[in-house]
Amino acid sequence: MEHVAHDETSFVRPAEVGEMELYHPKTWLGKYVFSQDAKTIAIQYAATAIAIGMVALVLSWVMRLQLAWPNTFTFIDPAYYLQAVTMHGMIMVVYLLTALFLGGFGNYLIPLMVGARDMVFPWLNMISFWVYFVAVGLLAASFLVGGGSTGAGWTLYPPQAILPGTPGSEAGILLMLASLAVFIIGFTMGGLNYVVTILQARTRGMTLMRMPLTVWGIFVATILALFAFPALFVSAIMMSLDVLLGTSFFMPAIMTMGNEADHVGGNPLLFQHLFWFFGHPEVYIVALPAFGIVSDLISIHARKNIFGYRMMVWAIVIIGALSFVVWAHHMYVSGMNPYFGFFFATTTLIIAVPTALKVYNWVLTLWQGNIHLTIPMLFSIAFLLFFINGGMTGLFLGNATVSMPLSDTLFVVAHFHMVMAVAPVMVVCGAIYHWYPKITGRWYHEGMARFHFWVTFVGSYLVFLPMHYLGIMGVPRRYFEITGTSFLPDSAQSVNASITIAALVVGFAQLVFLYNLIVSAFNGKQAPSNPWNATTLEWQTEHTPPQHGNFGKELPCVYRWAYDFSVPGVEEDFIPQNVPPRNAQA
Amino acid sequence: MSTETMASDSLELKPGMAGFFDDWGSDQRAFKGVPWGKAMMWIFLVSDTFIFGCFLASYMTVRMSALEPWPSASEVFALSFGGAPIPLILIAIMTFVLITSSGTMALAVNYGYRKNKWVTFWLLFATALLGATFVGMQVFEWSKLILEEGVRPWGNPMGAAQFGSVFFMVTGFHGFHVSIGVIFLFIFSYKVARGHLDDQTPGWFTKRGGNYEEIEILGLYWHFVDLVWVFIFAFFYLW
Numbered sequence: 007m008e009h010v011a012h013d014e015t016s017f018v019r020p021a022e023v024g025e026m027e028l029y030h031p032k033t034w035l036g037k038y039v040f041s042q043d044a045k046t047i048a049i050q051y052a053a054t055a056i057a058i059g060m061v062a063l064v065l066s067w068v069m070r071l072q073l074a075w076p077n078t079f080t081f082i083d084p085a086y087y088l089q090a091v092t093m094h095g096m097i098m099v100v101y102l103l104t105a106l107f108l109g110g111f112g113n114y115l116i117p118l119m120v121g122a123r124d125m126v127f128p129w130l131n132m133i134s135f136w137v138y139f140v141a142v143g144l145l146a147a148s149f150l151v152g153g154g155s156t157g158a159g160w161t162l163y164p165p166q167a168i169l170p171g172t173p174g175s176e177a178g179i180l181l182m183l184a185s186l187a188v189f190i191i192g193f194t195m196g197g198l199n200y201v202v203t204i205l206q207a208r209t210r211g212m213t214l215m216r217m218p219l220t221v222w223g224i225f226v227a228t229i230l231a232l233f234a235f236p237a238l239f240v241s242a243i244m245m246s247l248d249v250l251l252g253t254s255f256f257m258p259a260i261m262t263m264g265n266e267a268d269h270v271g272g273n274p275l276l277f278q279h280l281f282w283f284f285g286h287p288e289v290y291i292v293a294l295p296a297f298g299i300v301s302d303l304i305s306i307h308a309r310k311n312i313f314g315y316r317m318m319v320w321a322i323v324i325i326g327a328l329s330f331v332v333w334a335h336h337m338y339v340s341g342m343n344p345y346f347g348f349f350f351a352t353t354t355l356i357i358a359v360p361t362a363l364k365v366y367n368w369v370l371t372l373w374q375g376n377i378h379l380t381i382p383m384l385f386s387i388a389f390l391l392f393f394i395n396g397g398m399t400g401l402f403l404g405n406a407t408v409s410m411p412l413s414d415t416l417f418v419v420a421h422f423h424m425v426m427a428v429a430p431v432m433v434v435c436g437a438i439y440h441w442y443p444k445i446t447g448r449w450y451h452e453g454m455a456r457f458h459f460w461v462t463f464v465g466s467y468l469v470f471l472p473m474h475y476l477g478i479m480g481v482p483r484r485y486f487e488i489t490g491t492s493f494l495p496d497s498a499q500s501v502n503a504s505i506t507i508a509a510l511v512v513g514f515a516q517l518v519f520l521y522n523l524i525v526s527a528f529n530g531k532q533a534p535s536n537p538w539n540a541t542t543l544e545w546q547t548e549h550t551p552p553q554h555g556n557f558g559k560e561l562p563c564v565y566r567w568a569y570d571f572s573v574p575g576v577e578e579d580f581i582p583q584n585v586p587p588r589n590a591q592a
Numbered sequence: 593m594s595t596e597t598m599a600s601d602s603l604e605l606k607p608g609m610a611g612f613f614d615d616w617g618s619d620q621r622a623f624k625g626v627p628w629g630k631a632m633m634w635i636f637l638v639s640d641t642f643i644f645g646c647f648l649a650s651y652m653t654v655r656m657s658a659l660e661p662w663p664s665a666s667e668v669f670a671l672s673f674g675g676a677p678i679p680l681i682l683i684a685i686m687t688f689v690l691i692t693s694s695g696t697m698a699l700a701v702n703y704g705y706r707k708n709k710w711v712t713f714w715l716l717f718a719t720a721l722l723g724a725t726f727v728g729m730q731v732f733e734w735s736k737l738i739l740e741e742g743v744r745p746w747g748n749p750m751g752a753a754q755f756g757s758v759f760f761m762v763t764g765f766h767g768f769h770v771s772i773g774v775i776f777l778f779i780f781s782y783k784v785a786r787g788h789l790d791d792q793t794p795g796w797f798t799k800r801g802g803n804y805e806e807i808e809i810l811g812l813y814w815h816f817v818d819l820v821w822v823f824i825f826a827f828f829y830l831w
Contacts, residue, residue, distance in 0.1 A: 022620050029799045126628040129798040194639060202632045205622040214617035232635065242652060243761070253757035255654055271752060273657040276650055283646075493816040524821035564619070 021210055025124045028555055043554045044113045044130035047135050051109030059102035059144050063513050065094040065279055072277045074506030076487035085173035088157030091484050095160030103430055106301050107295040112200045112224045117543035119221050121209025121562050123555045125199040137192030141185045148181035156182045162255035164277050168249050171586040183242040190235045198226045199373055211564030217569040218542045220486030222319050223298020227291045234287035241280040278340055282333035289426050290329040296433035300386050304368055305434050306540045307383035309579050311569035313367045321360035328357045338406045339413045347406040354404035381455045385436030388463045389429050396425025417477025420470050428466045443537050447550045448530030454522040458515050465512035472501045539580045546582050633809045637816045644820050647762050654754045661707035665829050683829050686729045693722035694818045697811045713784045720777035723770055723814035731765050766824055769817045776810055
């Protein structure tokens with residue numbers, strides 16, 4: 007409770023900056039299509055991300071069908087299978103999760119939670135979305151060009167990514183690289199907005215250490231993205247030049263299709279270093295917003311202040327910093343100096359410390375809390391279970407010596423799906439259910455939401471838990487089929503079939519989720535403005551859903567941190583951040 | 593964006609680290625007195641530093657793993673005057689021009705804050721011309737390399753193919769930055785001359801009023817581009 011001001015004037019200083027000029031469009035196009043309102047942009051981002059994410063979901067069914075019943079579905083040939091694997095990974099990591107957490111939740115929540123009228127550069131914010139939209143278009147176009155989309159794996163390793171024989175080595179890989187470069191340009195515009203809004207446009211009384219953890223998570227993740235995406239941008243340019251101009255940045259002298267390729271003297275390891283210098287922080291770009299959001303969900307739905315707020319903030323910052331010095335743990339089998347391997351294994355294991363702190367703090371927040379098993383709380387608990395599971399297997403893969411035999415097996419697939427796919431998706435679902443009444447002003451259908459939760463939660467375990475065993479057995483990832491492999495028992499195939507059935511069911515449950523979201527936006531019960539009795543500013547707006555400009559005539563003043571739940575001696579079990587101390591007495 | 597300070601910052605800070613953290617963590621703004629655009633430009637420049645850092649690190653890696661000898665910069669980039677080749681003379685002039693433009697830019701920022709419209713205009717215009725001269729000389733340098741010396745992105749007669757690839761890529765990316773800067777310098781000299789910054793005329797796209805802080809933000813970008821050139825100069829021409 008150290009963040010409560012003792013009297014009204016002691017911590018709330020006069021406004022330093024005048025009111026933001028807002029641009030109010032007069033046309034339908036300006037209001038709904040090229041909108042400069044961060045909330046509209048957020049919904050545009052989220053809708054686009056979820057739409058392309060559904061494509062990736064269908065692609066996962068394609069590969070699961072092939073793995074479960076090889077040679078039954080004749081439309082799946084090896085090339086198509088590899089394309090499905092590649093595009094599923096790339097879409098889910100970059101175009102769905104990154105865009106949804108930062109472009110979607112970031113845009114919606116940052117201005118509301120820090121008490122700003124909008125992002126600091128609304129026009130740039132609008133352009134950011136449309137550039138992202140173009141990137142998604144380029145990505146989708148790669149399904150349609152001759153040779154199809156790239157099948158190089160989401161890591162796009164050269165030389166194979168651009169040599170004939172790999173699916174999509176003609177136009178697919180170029181469209182993929184172009185799409186990534188465009189995505190990064192668009193993201194940079196948005197990311198600068200998020201960071202500057204958080205740093206420079208908070209309302210009176212909103213000190214950094216009173217910001218909800220959601221904002222902290224998105225803030226640090228955005229900084230990571232601004233510093234990590236450049237490496238991907240540079241490698242996309244270099245690989246495009248290798249394809250288009252015949253340079254040899256990543257291409258050594260190599261035989262292809264029985265002939266010598268024109269390349270000589272390039273360095274494929276350079277690509278791997280650049281890619282993972284982006285790729286590892288990318289994990290935390292997805293994870294940190296999830297960490298932040300889930301902290302708020304747990305605290306609100308357990309009616310208890312978050313345990314160790316300062317520790318949580320510093321853990322986010324430290325995880326963010328450490329994520330830049332661990333990248334080569336993805337490259338243990340690529341060949342590197344053993345001392346490097348030692349260094350990267352050590353830094354990787356050190357990340358377990360702040361991460362474990364966060365897990366303990368979440369559990370300690372739940373401890374003796376007044377836990378309401380609402381939908382967001384259910385998803386938060388599910389997140390914890392998946393995250394702990396995925397974090398534990400991370401210890402295996404972080405150790406160079408243990409990691410080598412597990413490399414490129416389904417164990418790796420199980421690990422990263424647990425830790426950075428299913429766990430953040432649990433938070434996405436929980437967060438959508440949590441903020442849905444504020445965004446639409448209506449309630450979703452509770453029964454459908456519970457059905458969605460239980461099927462997704464149990465189903466995801468049925469999908470990914472058995473994969474650990476398959477991986478330890480030695481089943482390799484990305485293989486078209488494993489039948490007739492002497493070291494694998496036939497039961498491996500049965501497990502694959504059961505995984506596929508679970509995956510299909512989980513996939514269809516997401517259709518129920520989307521149906522619920524869309525239909526309830528029109529037919530749902532009216533929701534009150536603060537249904538969860540939450541403390542943060544977005545629940546204290548004059549209108550629900552909030553209008554352009556977010557707050558009423560006056561911006562709110564913040565007097566306390568975001569976690570004043572169940573304060574002793576106060577009648578209600580929560581005190582919103584904008585309630586002055588004298589009004590908070592019993 | 594109206595960023596004028598409405599109340600002076602009367603917070604008294606505690607001594608030592610506690611005051612440091614209170615200052616950084618204080619409400620409303622982490623960087624007191626810094627306009628939004630300026631904060632954004634600084635963060636963008638750090639992000640851009642990572643781009644150039646990755647380019648330069650890639651250049652070093654590619655150069656070290658190349659199989660053929662690396663062409664000697666002092667021979668490739670020499671110009672002949674009266675029969676005697678002078679190493680790096682063009683680059684020396686280019687560098688001089690670009691650094692001079694940084695000087696005129698810094699003066700433009702200063703006169704901008706004094707609201708001295710015409711001096712600001714001429715200084716900005718001079719900066720733009722110097723920048724354009726730099727780009728022009730780069731075009732000359734490239735065409736000499738391509739047409740006379742036969743350097744191509746995929747190979748060259750002097751040695752490792754990566755020499756041409758990385759040279760065209762990195763100087764091209766830098767030249768692109770300079771060109772963007774020149775375009776904005778021309779736009780802003782027009783805006784200054786028309787009095788858009790004095791009258792706070794709304795921008796064409798953003799609909800926000802202009803002010804002289806924008807000159808400083810442009811200056812940050814311009815100095816950054818110059819600074820990057822110093823590194824490119826050192827790593828490509830002196831190594």
